[in-house]
Amino acid sequence: MVDFSFTEEQELFRKVLREWCQKNLPIEKVREIDTKQWIPEEIIKGMADLGLWLMTAPEEHGGLGADWVTACIAAEELAYADLTIAIPVHFLVESSWGFVADRYCSERVREECIRPSIKGEAFIGIGTTEAGGGSDVAAFKTTAKKDGNDWIVNGEKTYISGTEECVHLGKGGFWITARTSPAPPEASHRGMTSFYLPMTAPGVEVSKRFDDMGRMGISCGAFTMKDVRLPNDYLMGEEGKGFYMTMEGFDLARLLIGATSIGCSQRALEIGMEYLKERKAFGRPIGKFGMIQYELADDYAKLEALRSLVYRTAWMINERYKTKSFSALECTKLISTVKLLGPPLAFKIFYDTMIWLGAWGYTKECPLEMGMRGIMSYVIGAEGALNIQRVVLVRELLGKEYIDYK
Numbered sequence: 163m164v165d166f167s168f169t170e171e172q173e174l175f176r177k178v179l180r181e182w183c184q185k186n187l188p189i190e191k192v193r194e195i196d197t198k199q200w201i202p203e204e205i206i207k208g209m210a211d212l213g214l215w216l217m218t219a220p221e222e223h224g225g226l227g228a229d230w231v232t233a234c235i236a237a238e239e240l241a242y243a244d245l246t247i248a249i250p251v252h253f254l255v256e257s258s259w260g261f262v263a264d265r266y267c268s269e270r271v272r273e274e275c276i277r278p279s280i281k282g283e284a285f286i287g288i289g290t291t292e293a294g295g296g297s298d299v300a301a302f303k304t305t306a307k308k309d310g311n312d313w314i315v316n317g318e319k320t321y322i323s324g325t326e327e328c329v330h331l332g333k334g335g336f337w338i339t340a341r342t343s344p345a346p347p348e349a350s351h352r353g354m355t356s357f358y359l360p361m362t363a364p365g366v367e368v369s370k371r372f373d374d375m376g377r378m379g380i381s382c383g384a385f386t387m388k389d390v391r392l393p394n395d396y397l398m399g400e401e402g403k404g405f406y407m408t409m410e411g412f413d414l415a416r417l418l419i420g421a422t423s424i425g426c427s428q429r430a431l432e433i434g435m436e437y438l439k440e441r442k443a444f445g446r447p448i449g450k451f452g453m454i455q456y457e458l459a460d461d462y463a464k465l466e467a468l469r470s471l472v473y474r475t476a477w478m479i480n481e482r483y484k485t486k487s488f489s490a491l492e493c494t495k496l497i498s499t500v501k502l503l504g505p506p507l508a509f510k511i512f513y514d515t516m517i518w519l520g521a522w523g524y525t526k527e528c529p530l531e532m533g534m535r536g537i538m539s540y541v542i543g544a545e546g547a548l549n550i551q552r553v554v555l556v557r558e559l560l561g562k563e564y565i566d567y568k
């Protein structure tokens with residue numbers, strides 16, 4: 163039996179969130195986020211009051227215990243409202259990486275970071291990328307060496323979302339990966355261990371804030387770790403198992419990126435359609451021109467296909483966590499499909515609708531350019547480059563022996 167309906171609670175949740183966004187995130191506010199390069203505190207607080215931050219964390223740890231379909235609804239609605247994508251980024255990083263952190267962390271980390279993040283008083287993000295390794299996650303150089311009951315961490319991470327937010331709040335940190343034992347050349351991911359790194363730990367220093375082209379309301383920076391002493395309580399899960407847990411985080415983040423892509427695409431199409439009916443050229447609304455109509459129909463069709471794929475994948479992930487009825491790899495295969503298709507489709511829809519809007523589409527009076535700049539971060543590679551999703555799919559379709567870099 164296939165059931166494609168949302169539950170009554172999910173429909174109500176969407177309605178409440180849509181209304182909250184209409185009130186609190188009108189397009190002028192969104193533009194302000196883009197120009198001031200910061201998400202205002204009242205928005206962070208308002209989202210905390212709604213239980214949105216880390217909503218996927220279990221109720222006994224302070225979250226809503228939201229399932230992944232509901233988390234996708236939230237991501238979709240936030241992206242529908244905030245075309246800059248900054249709030250959806252902040253939301254999805256916490257709801258995916260925070261969820262995984264909560265699953266594998268000690269009670270101490272839960273108290274210090276997870277519970278405050280749920281209240282909007284801290285930030286929990288992801289720090290895997292290094293100067294020498296983005297797509298090649300296992301090519302990291304950061305090390306963690308055991309010293310009594312502690313670990314001494316050395317290295318640096320770069321292109322990390324949320325560094326300034328952590329510093330500003332003075333609370334929170336990152337899920338980082340570090341090498342704890344040498345790995346054999348044929349399996350460079352072995353020996354990777356995950357830790358919680360609080361940004362306030364002595365030896366941690368933000369070394370850069372990148373001047374990004376979009377999603378200006380959330381920072382992207384780099385930090386160094388020099389002889390940082392982390393207690394064993396900050397170890398996530400088991401030593402040497404960091405790669406698998408990190409991949410779990412990427413999967414969940416990529417799912418929410420799919421939902422984000424739906425939300426901003428839907429809004430762009432609505433802005434575009436309104437204009438197609440209003441703007442006249444050659445004595446008729448431009449929506450009468452076949453060339454534009456075909457683009458609209460194609461964009462709509464692809465968006466509906468993405469919507470079905472994202473929610474099917476979210477349902478599958480729910481089933482996996484509840485009953486293990488799907489394997490991790492079955493989920494990953496669909497998730498990589500979502501990440502491969504979602505952001506480029508959203509970018510294409512911003513591109514098409516901006517062109518329909520003519521010269522107005524090229525101005526900052528029109529909100530579409532913020533969306534195009536924002537979604538580009540996910541086309542480029544935040545939470546994994548598109549080619550890496552292709553590598554995952556080919557690995558699952560043809561077999562590991564067909565991976566071209568091995």
Ligand SMILES: Cc1cc2nc3c(=O)[nH]c(=O)nc-3n(C[C@H](O)[C@H](O)[C@H](O)COP(=O)(O)OP(=O)(O)OC[C@H]3O[C@@H](n4cnc5c(N)ncnc54)[C@H](O)[C@@H]3O)c2cc1C
Nearest residue numbers: 288289290291296297321322323539543544545546547549
């Ligand atoms: C706005 C933004 C925010 C980010 N936030 C975070 C964050 O919070 N935490 C974090 O850890 N990282 C973050 N990143 C980094 C992101 O994860 C990396 O950009 C991504 O993994 C790609 O790595 P790279 O940029 O080093 O590109 P590279 O890995 O150097 O890739 C460059 C190009 O080569 C292609 N390529 C690489 N390998 C292959 C292959 N095997 N086959 C075919 N093509 C290949 C890629 O597709 C890409 O087009 C962020 C990035 C951006 C843009």
